Amino acid sequence: MITLVPIGKVKDTVLKSLAPPLAEILRQETEVAGPLLLPDDGWSRSRRQYLASALLALVPVPARGDRALGIAGADLYAPGLNFVFGIADTEGRRALISLARLRPEFYGSPPDDALFRQRAVKEAVHELGHTYGLGHCRNPRCIMFFSNTLHDTDVKGPGFCAGCRVKVDRGMRG
Numbered sequence: 001m002i003t004l005v006p007i008g009k010v011k012d013t014v015l016k017s018l019a020p021p022l023a024e025i026l027r028q029e030t031e032v033a034g035p036l037l038l039p040d041d042g043w044s045r046s047r048r049q050y051l052a053s054a055l056l057a058l059v060p061v062p063a064r065g066d067r068a069l070g071i072a073g074a075d076l077y078a079p080g081l082n083f084v085f086g087i088a089d090t091e092g093r094r095a096l097i098s099l100a101r102l103r104p105e106f107y108g109s110p111p112d113d114a115l116f117r118q119r120a121v122k123e124a125v126h127e128l129g130h131t132y133g134l135g136h137c138r139n140p141r142c143i144m145f146f147s148n149t150l151h152d153t154d155v156k157g158p159g160f161c162a163g164c165r166v167k168v169d170r171g172m173r174g
């Protein structure tokens, strides 16, 4: 089971569109949990962003074999980084993604809902991949390729390369 946990305001339609592709690619059932409130103590007033680890800490640790994915509409940062698309807590079997920088509007481009949803699926699969024990992959088409930019994200597919597929299946059994 993969539990999607919205944090703050996240549209229902976005959550509903994320669940089926995640279920298909990760071969797990998905469910959507009730929303959590954004934490006051994670907000940086000077950066106008939330500390990613503060939000991830709110996501309940799932049972062994299960995974939880926090989904925030807010923009996130981590120490030493201007922003992060997502982070993972492998030990805790949970991950977190931010939707803020996945919309073309963020960069002054016209809205493109299909592209936005594709990006959200990719970020989600990537971070959940880390929770199954996967590191980054050198194949630029593989979902576990490290995205330095959204261009990298747009180039790669939503699925695992053959090598990473073997590893993720092994991670699901372990």
Ligand SMILES: [Zn+2]
Residues within 6 Å of the ligand: 126, 130, 136, 146
């Ligand atoms: Zn990564």
Ligand SMILES: [Zn+2]
Residues within 6 Å of the ligand: 137, 138, 139, 142, 143, 144, 145, 160, 161, 162, 163, 164, 165
């Ligand atoms: Zn790979």
